[in-house]
Amino acid sequence: MRPEDILRPMPSGLCSPLGDFHIDPTRPVERALITHGHSDHARAGHGAVLATQETLDMMRLRYGANFAGSTQAVAYGETLKLGGVDVSFHPAGHVLGSAQICVAANGTRVVASGDYKDVPDPTCAPFELIPCDAFITEATFGLPVFRHGDASAEIAKLLRSVALFPERAHLVGAYSLGKAQRVIALIRAAGYDKPIYLHGAMETITRYYVSRGIDLGELRLVRDASKAELAGTIAICPPSALQDRWTRRFPDPVSAFASGWMRVRARARQRGVELPLVISDHADWDGLTATIAAAGASQIWVTHGAEEALVHWCTLKGLEARPLNIVGYGDEEEEGVSADGSSSVPSPLEGEGQGGGSSDDPPAKPTRTTPTPNPSPQGGGEQSGAV
Ligand SMILES: [Zn+2]
Numbered sequence: 001m002r003p004e005d006i007l008r009p010m011p012s013g014l015c016s017p018l019g020d021f022h023i024d025p026t027r028p029v030e031r032a033l034i035t036h037g038h039s040d041h042a043r044a045g046h047g048a049v050l051a052t053q054e055t056l057d058m059m060r061l062r063y064g065a066n067f068a069g070s071t072q073a074v075a076y077g078e079t080l081k082l083g084g085v086d087v088s089f090h091p092a093g094h095v096l097g098s099a100q101i102c103v104a105a106n107g108t109r110v111v112a113s114g115d116y117k118d119v120p121d122p123t124c125a126p127f128e129l130i131p132c133d134a135f136i137t138e139a140t141f142g143l144p145v146f147r148h149g150d151a152s153a154e155i156a157k158l159l160r161s162v163a164l165f166p167e168r169a170h171l172v173g174a175y176s177l178g179k180a181q182r183v184i185a186l187i188r189a190a191g192y193d194k195p196i197y198l199h200g201a202m203e204t205i206t207r208y209y210v211s212r213g214i215d216l217g218e219l220r221l222v223r224d225a226s227k228a229e230l231a232g233t234i235a236i237c238p239p240s241a242l243q244d245r246w247t248r249r250f251p252d253p254v255s256a257f258a259s260g261w262m263r264v265r266a267r268a269r270q271r272g273v274e275l276p277l278v279i280s281d282h283a284d285w286d287g288l289t290a291t292i293a294a295a296g297a298s299q300i301w302v303t304h305g306a307e308e309a310l311v312h313w314c315t316l317k318g319l320e321a322r323p324l325n326i327v328g329y330g331d332e333e334e335e336g337v338s339a340d341g342s343s344s345v346p347s348p349l350e351g352e353g354q355g356g357g358s359s360d361d362p363p364a365k366p367t368r369t370t371p372t373p374n375p376s377p378q379g380g381g382e383q384s385g386a387v
Pocket of ligand 1: 036038094115
């Protein structure tokens with residue numbers, strides 16, 4: 001059986017004609033299988049949703065109890081029969097509950113990875129390699145310049161700065177779902193045991209992580225602290241809050257940003273980031289190419305990011321590869337902040353996370369809904385819109 005008979009790209013996302021479902025559909029469908037809770041993959045309004053318990057919970061937190069007609073939780077490794085195919089979910093190492101979805105029929109396996117990373121993350125199950133015939137990969141950092149290095153070395157950089165400037169507050173911009181909690185866990189792993197402060201938009205999802213057994217130490221809300229109390233502390237906030245008047249409540253804040261894009265110095269400069277931290281929840285170039293090689297698939301389909309470079313690499317390796325050009329998958333690392341720092345579309349999670357927050361917390365955060373153009377890692381010559 002050909003992989004296209006098992007899964008095929010449609011304008012609405014990856015569709016399984018034999019199984020009568022979509023994976024991460026970009027518009028409402030009757031039956032959706034969801035890889036993870038980020039808003040460009042997990043949308044509200046589907047009839048039936050099949051996902052891990054954590055992803056279903058995150059969708060509930062983000063969209064409310066009625067985000068789908070019905071839901072079903074699936075455990076990692078469990079195999080379900082849907083129409084003419086077998087489906088199973090496997091850890092993607094991206095965020096808590098994230099899964100690659102394997103769809104198999106007549107001995108042919110297609111794996112849709114959603115977003116993934118192949119490096120350790122204390123807040124989620126490690127990426128699992130699924131041998132397959134066709135592998136559907138993202139390419140957010142699909143250029144050789146993107147090598148993220150060791151996240152704990154970046155955290156060490158942050159902690160050195162905290163020690164060096166005991167009167168200043170350190171504000172770390174980090175995406176609210178996944179990155180923020182991973183940064184906190186990495187700070188704890190480095191031995192920092194003082195309270196860590198949270199922006200109101202982080203509260204709901206971070207408490208959820210804690211409820212799932214992820215130990216994040218003592219957490220406090222920025223809004224409950226005085227300016228004097230915030231001297232010498234670390235606070236985690238959505239990236240866009242770094243440019244907000246919200247930062248005025250901190251004494252002489254140091255602006256840090258945890259993102260794979262911080263590998264591009266021009267991006268850090270452009271956003272006024274004093275302390276760039278190269279920490280990504282996506283595979284870097286080495287991770288993408290190593291995973292593709294190890295999966296043993298003869299066909300590679302690339303869904304979003306720097307598709308062309310990765311497709312080219314695959315072709316050089318003798319693999320059949322093509323970009324899928326599905327419109328709608330974005331880049332959560334940027335959290336929808338445009339080049340000028342302004343926001344456009346409100347994100348339900350951010351709005352909800354601020355519930356009960358003080359009135360001078362920033363307005364609801366945006367979320368990107370269009371694909372990110374290729375980055376220009378050399379800096380200086382970034383394409384318009386490639387924030
Ligand atoms: Zn994601």
